[in-house]
Amino acid sequence: MNTSLMGVIDATTFHKSLKDLILHRTIAALPFGGRYRLIDFVLSSMVNSGITSVGVFPKYNYRSLMDHLGSGRNWDLNRKRDGLFFFPAPMFDAPYKQIGAFDHFSYHINYFKRSKQEYVIVANCYSVFNMDFNDVLDRHIENKCDITELTKYGNSLEVYLLKRELLIELLETKDITGYTCLKDVMNDSNNRYAICSYEYDDYFVMIDSVESYYHTSLQLLDSFTWKKLFRKDQPIYTKVKDEPPTYYGKGAVVENSMIANGCIIEGHVENSIISRAVKICKGTVIKNCIIMQKTQIGENCYLDSVILDKDVKIEDGIELVPLRLNKPIVVKKGVVQGALMNQ
Template sequence: MRAVGIILAGGNSEKMQELSYKRAIAAMPVAGSYRSIDFALSNMTNSGIQKVAVLTQYNSRSLNEHLSSSKWWDFGRKQGGLYVFTPTITVENDSWYRGTADAIAQNLDFLRQCHEPYVVIASGDGVYKLDYGRVLEYHIEKKADITVVCSNLPQGDNITRFGVVRMNPDGKITDFEEKPESAHGDMVSTGIYIIRRRLLIELLEKAQQQNRFDFVKDILVPYRTLKRMYGYRMDTYWRNISTVDAYYQTNMDFLKPAIRDYFFRQYPNVYSRIEDLPPAKYNPGAAVKNSLVSSGCIINGTVENSVLFKKVYVGNDCTIKNSIILNDVYIGDHTHIENCIVESRGTIQADSSYIEKEGIRIVVEKNERYIL
C-alpha cells in the first residue's frame, strides 16, 4: 500500500478515572483477550501498510511491553516494520509531546525518510475494523488534501467529546467543530485521517513555528476551508473507549453474538499478542451465562452477562453479574459483584460485596493475596 501508518497512543483521559492510573488508554484490555491498540494495528496490517509508527507517552510501560514483539501483527519484516517512538529530550527539544500534532512533529525525521506518498493517522483508543485502502481510494478519487473518516454516533452517546463534522452531498466537509458544547447532527470524526505525506510535513512545520500543538484544533479546524477536506462515511461498528461508560459499553457489546461474529469470525482477523495460558476451567458448581471467559480463568461460582479477562479466579458461591473483571484478579469465596469494573491484579477478599445500583463502579483492591 502506498501509505505509512501513524498510531497516536500517548494520550490520557481523566474520564477513565482509576482505569488510566497504571496504563495508557490504548493499552486498555478489550473483549477478553485484546488491547485497544490491537484494532488499529490489525487494520494497518490487513490494509497492506507495512510501516507503522506508534507514538506513546503517558504510562507507556504496559503498552511498550505489549508491543515488544511486532510479529503478532505481521510487522516482523526486513523492509518496513513496527516503530515505537517515545518523547526524546535532545539539544533542540526539551519537552514531552504537548499534543497530537506536536507528537508527530517531534518525529518528522521518520516521515522525511519515508518514501510512501500518503500517511494514515489513527488513534489507539478506537474499536473497529476498517480497510484503510478503500479510504485511500476515496481520498484519491476526490482529489482531497485531507480525508477524515466519520461515523454516526449511537444514540445516547455524548457527542460533546468528539469532533462534529458537517458534509455536503458530495462528501466535502463544510464545517468541523471540535468538542462543541452543543451540536446539531450525529456525524463525528473517528480520529482516522489520510493526508499526503509532504503536505503533512508542511502543515506540521508551520504549526511548530507558531507553537500550535493539537492536530485537530490547530490543523484540521483552521484548514477546513483552505484545503480540500472530505469525509469518508464509516457504516460499520466503531466505538471510542476513552470514558468509563464507553469502555464498559464497548465490552458489553461483545456479549452480542452479531458483534462477536463480526470481529472474531469474519475476515479480516483482529490480532493480538498471545500468552501461553491454559483454557478456562469450570469446576463443579460453576454456572456461566452469556459471558466471555478468557484463557487461564478458574470458575467456581456464577457468572452472568460479564467479561472476564485472563487469569481470573472466581471462588466458591460467588456471583458476578453485568461486570468486567480485568486480568489476574482473585475473587474470594461468597463475593457478590454487580455492575462493576474490577481493576487488574487485585484481590477481592471473601464475603465482599460490590453492587452498584446506578452507573458503573470501579473497584480497585490492593490486598495482599498471600499472607505468610
C-alpha cells in the same frame, strides 16, 4: 501489501474520565474483551489493509504497551524493511498535559522524511472497529482531497488520511500556523486545504469514558456485534500467550459470558467478561462485570456491574453493587477489597 500507505497511531491522549483505568498504563494498552488491548483494533485494521510500516507515538506510562507490542511479530510487523516503530515522548515533566500530537510527531520528523510511502493514515488508539483503509485511500485520490477525515453520522472519528509530504509540512510550520494536531486543521474554517469526509457506516465506538468502556465491552456478548468486529477475512491480532485451559469446578455456572484461558471458575458467572488467570471461588455470583487479568475473588461474594482491574483481590463475603444505574464501580489495579474497606 500496500506500498503507498503508512500508518501512524496517536497514543498521546489522556482521557480524565478514564483516569481510574489508565493511571498505570496508556489508553492504548487498556485491556478489552478478555484478551485484547485497545490498540489491537486500529493496528489490525492497518495490517489487514496491507500496511507494513506503522509508527506508534505514546506519551506516558507506556511500559505495558511496549511489552504488549514487542517486536510486532504478532501483527507480522517484525520486518527487515519497514515494520513496527515505537516513538516514546521526548518530555516527561507533565505527562497529562495536552499539547497536541504535532509536537510529539515533529520530535521524530526524520521517521516521516525517511519513509517511502506517499500517504499516511493518522488514527487514534482508543477506538473499537475493524475496517479496510484502502477504501478511504481510493476515495481520497478520486476526489483529489488534501485531507480526508473519517466521520460517523457527521461526527469526527479522529482518523485522517493525507499525503506524507503534507504531514511533514504541517509539522514544520506548526509554530507559524498554531496547529497542534490534525483536529486543529479541521476546525480552522480558513485553512487552505481541500478537506473531504469519509462517512463510515459500520461498527465504530470511541472509548473515552468508563461508561463507554463498560458498555462497549459488554456489547461483545451480543453475537451481532461480535460478528461485526471479529471477521475471518479481517482478524483482530493480539499478543499470543500460552496458558492452560480454564478449569470449571463441579458447581460452576457460566451464562452468556467470555472466559479467557487459565482461569479457575467455581462460582456463578453471568453476562460478564473474564480475562486470563482469574479465580472465582465457590458461592460467588458475578453479573455484568469486567474482570481483568490475575484477579482473585473469594467465596460467597456478590458483584454486579463492577470493573476489576488487574491483580485485584476481593476477600470472602464482599458485596459490590453500584449506587447509580449505568455507573459501574471501578476497583483500581492491585487493590485488596476486604470486609473493613467494604464498610
